[in-house]
Amino acid sequence: MRILSIEPSALDIPFRDAFEHSSARREATSAILVAIGVSDSISGLGEGCPRPYVTGETVEGGINFIRGIAAQLRESVSDVAPLLDWLQSNRALVDQHPAAWCAVELALLDAIGKSSGKPLEQLLGLPRLQGSFSYSAVLGVSSERIFDRLLDQYLQAGFTDYKLKLSGDTNTDRARIQAIHERLPNARLRVDANNLWSTASEAIDYFRLLDRDILAIEEPVVANDIDSMLDLYHATGKPVILDESCLRAAQIQRLPHPAEAWIINIRVSKMGGMFRSLEAVKAARARGHRIIVGAQVGETSILTRAALAVARAAGDALIAQEGAFGTRLLEKDVCTAPLMFAARGVLEEPVRQLADRPGLGLTFTA
DSSP states (O other): OOOOEEEEEEEOOEEEEEEEETTEEEEEOOEEEEEEESSSSOEEEEEEOOOTTTTSOOHHHHHHHHHHHHHHHHHHOSSHHHHHHHHHHTHHHHHHSHHHHHHHHHHHHHHHHHHHTOBHHHHHTOOOOOSOEEOOEEEOSOOHHHHHHHHHHHHHHTOOEEEEEOOSOHHHHHHHHHHHHHHOTTOEEEEEOSSOBSSHHHHHHHHHHHOOOOSOEEOOBSTTOHHHHHHHHHHHOOOEEESTTOOSHHHHHTOOSOGGGEEEEEOHHHHTSHHHHHHHHHHHHHHTOEEEEOOOTTOOHHHHHHHHHHHHHHGGGEEEEOOOOGGGTBSOOSBSSOOOOOGGGEEOHHHHHHTTSSBTOOOBOO
16 A cells, blocks of 8 residues: 555534533534545545643644654555554654544554455454444533433433533532432443542542542542542542543553552543554553543544444453444534444444444545
């Protein structure tokens, strides 16, 4: 395969409803789309979602990065092996631009797969894609009206796994957790603070006042303050989910014991693509950590498709999966048949259609 063109662009698709948490409010996607042409009839498409508060990236900076490496990639990458070689040789550079690189890598894998007739899993040495995937309901920081409407929709759809973004107001958060458990007593509920508190003591005081049944706590304090998060675990007995505090496999390998204190949220974009996400899965499983395969708000079907392979690689360490909202959140998708969860949050029928299609297996809109 020979790369003829690498074209990055900003992707800006409006949301049907704004989504808010303590770090940001979003009304549209904020993503990079990369198109890689390898012939007149074959091209690959990839996506990455730069977030300043997650990886320190912006869309503009990511596009400039991609333009800066395009010539190198055209000269050196023709298949999976040289792609991996380039990634290993430029690891420190990718550390600075993981979401932007993710868009490039996915586009390359899509193009390589289409050129060779191989699906994504075969390119990566993974088992064939099969089975069903179950997704979590996600409730953001919103008005009572929007919260009640979304909760009604999730309950009517049969969701049993929930993620609630915390507001930091104990009364509001307690009432929302109570509303979920009253209407669905067996709900599996985790909460996401998005780095609300500055110290462990502030977070500990909050959760003692909250006094509600939850499965785990995501990013309670300043990102990378692992000591404070461990203090919170010991004080509450609730595992801490690492998201902004875990961007690469090396960070997992340095986590203090016990293993059950940590759940690793692996999002393909923030990790820097498929190879680095699979490295993180391997590191987490080796150390006995549980895994959530997450998603950036506003992902299209491209990143949803990539995450399916990561979720399967996680095996029995996987405890939850996020994303697959498709046009339930976006006004449109980049694919003619968006990947979206159905009743009970399950994605199944499209998986059978994707399993043997080359590359990502998606059909893109014009």
